[in-house]
Amino acid sequence: MNDHPRASPTASYDVLVVGGGINGAGIARDLAGRGLSVLLAEKDDLAAHTSSASTKLIHGGLRYLEYYEFGLVRKALAEREVLLRSAPHIMxxxxxxxxxxxxxxxxxxxxxxxxxxxxxxxxxxxxxxxxxxxxxxxxxxxxxxxxxxxxxxxxxxVDDARLVVLLAMDAAEHGARICTRCEVTQVQRTGDTGWQVNLRHRDGHIEPVQARAVVNATGPWASQFLRDSAQHKAVRSLxxxxxxxxxxxxxxxxxxxxxxxxxxxxxxxxxxxxxxxxxxxxxxxxxxxxxxxxxxxxxxxxxxxxxxxxxxxxxxxxxxxxxxxxxxxxxxxxxxxTDASAVTRDYELELDTQAAPLMSVWGGKITTFRKLAEEAADRLCAALGAGHAAWTAHASLPGADLCKGLELPAGSAKDMPHALEMLVRQHPELPPALLQRWLRAYGSRLQTFLQAGDLGQQVAPGLFEAELHYLHQHEWARCADDVLWRRSKLGLHLTETERQQVASWCQQHWPTSGPN
Structure with a gap:
């Protein structure tokens, strides 16, 4: 998945999603899969903030029962197995x-x-x-x-940051445009039919685009975005x-x-x-x-x-x-x-359809992101009079199809241990620990760089150029932190000198400016 070229000044989308965290990526994926044209804009990296700072759990929230949050717990419990089936390599x-x-x-x-x-x-x-x-x-x-x-x-x-990246990949593979390091500086209604939007790319270039609807999925910035960028008064507080x-x-x-x-x-x-x-x-x-x-x-x-x-x-x-x-x-x-630990982790969706639709996402937790995205997409499709039915409940995320993606015999990769065993047999030249890390991170998508044959230079222990090129071309990695602390946790296993080697390689090989 290469970066999308800069769109023309007249580019128009059905929905602009602002925010590249778990909810924004989930909504973009759901909408794109229903046939809508979608632009997701994130001012930093995917999962750069709250969505990579969780406890890494897909859970119902046992302690919420003490606060009588039975509806939230039931919803989260029902989602656990839906999510576990969708991406067994990262969950x-x-x-x-x-x-x-x-x-x-x-x-x-x-x-x-x-x-x-x-x-x-x-x-x-x-x-x-x-x-x-x-x-x-x-x-x-x-x-x-x-x-x-x-x-x-x-x-x-769950590997929370990788979950967000996989959602963005799936959105892009369904036609969405994903722009990271791209700040939405202004959104303005142009009547009942749409929004005029200014995007500021990381090179400073301002790109105007149009959208029929806007989704405010900026997490902790939700009220600030409405006030400063959309000149819209928030009716909820966070x-x-x-x-x-x-x-x-x-x-x-x-x-x-x-x-x-x-x-x-x-x-x-x-x-x-x-x-x-x-x-x-x-x-x-x-x-x-x-x-x-x-x-x-x-x-x-x-x-x-x-x-x-x-x-x-x-x-x-x-x-x-x-x-x-x-x-x-x-x-x-x-x-x-109210004590902070007792505040609900549930969510609300606020949809303003007095003119061109504006949806704001308030609250939420990782476990319920898919359900939140599905509800958001249902309401937006109804407001826009477009789109197909819900589809994500039985869909897999990129890398989940181990047998087909890894070209293993049908039924041979029943689970991750079986898949790893097959990979070790196929690639005796590679350390099993490295294959295990790749399988857990990329699932069947590891074939993208394995099939290249030449892994290139080993930039740091267990990190080859082929993997870095993959992360840049397919997962929007743009600097060493994206690689070492979000796309992986290799930063924990490397010395400061080794981490600096990765940073130097990224600075040398990846441009620091230019559009997504």
């Missing part, structure tokens, strides 16, 4: 262990919650919850000896809540994740991450700062270390933190004084 089931601390919540309350979690929506792929003896279960070994009993349940894991995570050297060797209950009634997760690490998070803090460069606070690091250390035998120390990331969640505003 897979994950089993969670909750050590029981009687001082937090009584066992009967947890059992009722898990029963509801098992039965609020239909399950086919994921096993049900159960009690467990931590003295005999592998997940009990890293925990303090005072934890004797616990509970086990299922949810899913509550900005910062969530931060830390990454430490791995605390355990088994494949289970933990959910820990804290004395402040919040929870944190400890999740196996990138083979050699453990991901711990998240915080929920009211946030009023700038949105472009959100950072973890020292208090948040201390909080996460302290809470995790209440459970693990080996304390989590602040000096153990090798990486951290933070994002601002745009949550639907709640009553004054």
């Amino acid at each position: 897979w089931p994950l089993r969670f262990v909750m050590p029981h601390d009687p001082a937090m919540r009584p066992a009967w309350m947890i059992r009722i919650g898990l029963f509801l979690y098992d039965h609020l929506a239909r399950r086919e792929l994921l096993p049900s919850s159960s009690g467990l003896n931590l003295r005999q279960h592998p997940a009990g070994a890293p925990l303090q000896s005072r934890f004797k009993q616990g509970f086990e349940y299922s949810d899913g894991w 509550r900005h809540v910062k969530g931060s995570h830390i990454v430490v050297p791995k605390m355990f060797d088994h494949p289970y994740a933990y959910i820990f209950q804290n004395a402040d009634r919040r929870i944190i997760f400890a999740i196996p991450y990138e083979r050699d690490f453990t991901l711990i998070g998240t915080t929920d803090i009211e946030y009023h700062g700038g949105l472009d460069a959100v950072r973890i606070d020292q208090d948040e690091i201390s909080y996460l270390c302290e809470q995790a250390s209440r459970y693990f035998q080996k304390p989590v120390r602040e000096q153990d933190v090798v990486w951290s990331y933070s994002g601002v969640r745009p949550l639907l505003d709640a009553a004054e004084g």
Whole structure:
């Protein structure tokens, strides 16, 4: 997927989607698949902010049951298996262990919650919850000896930033134009029939385009976009809540994740991450700062270390933190004084059709992005009198078709382990760990650079020029951070010198200006 050439000044689209996060990419994909002409504009990289700063979970939200969010939990639970089927290379089931601390919540309350979690929506792929003896279960070994009993349940894991990229790829393959590093500086209604839009590309060039409808999917910037770019008054308000995570050297060797209950009634997760690490998070803090460069606070690091250390035998120390990331969640505003962790993660779609349609997306979470996009596309198609029926519930994302895409015998790639086994046989010249990383990142699309034959120079350990060219040509990667921290997490595995080698290569080979 090469960059689209700069469109003519008279280019016209059915829908302009502003924002390249999970919701914007999901809406663009859904609309393009229904036959509408779509332009997605993102001022930074795809998933550059909130959508790459999640806990990486496809989950119903067990703790939301305490706040009686049954509708949201049911909707999210129903989506888990839809999503897991759509991209098994970047999403897979994950089993969670909750050590029981009687001082937090009584066992009967947890059992009722898990029963509801098992039965609020239909399950086919994921096993049900159960009690467990931590003295005999592998997940009990890293925990303090005072934890004797616990509970086990299922949810899913997702590479959040790669999910956004795959949605954008699918949108483009259905005809959408994807513009990254492209800011929408002004949108103005031209009566009842459309919008006049100015796009500022990364080289400073201003491109005027027209659209019949505009979608404001700018996440935390939603109110600001309406006010500053669209000169439109927002009827909803957002509550900005910062969530931060830390990454430490791995605390355990088994494949289970933990959910820990804290004395402040919040929870944190400890999740196996990138083979050699453990991901711990998240915080929920009211946030009023700038949105472009959100950072973890020292208090948040201390909080996460302290809470995790209440459970693990080996304390989590602040000096153990090798990486951290933070994002601002745009949550639907709640009553004054409501604790940040209790604010709903549900969403609302506001559609103004008094003139040319303008839709704003308020709130949301990764697990429900597909349903949000489907509802948004339904309403926009009705408003525009165009488009086909919903289609994404049974659709796969790029790379998901392992047998066909990898040219394996029919039925041989029943799952990722089988596919990896076949790849290792086909490519004995390549390290199995490298093939596994590629398979997990690209699925069957890894053939795009494998079939080239020559992987080129090894720019850093395990990172070849062929992969970098693929990321630039097909996934809109434009700098080292796009590669090392969003399209992959290779930044965690490389030294500072090696990361700089990648940055130097990108600066040398990729232009720093020019249109998408």
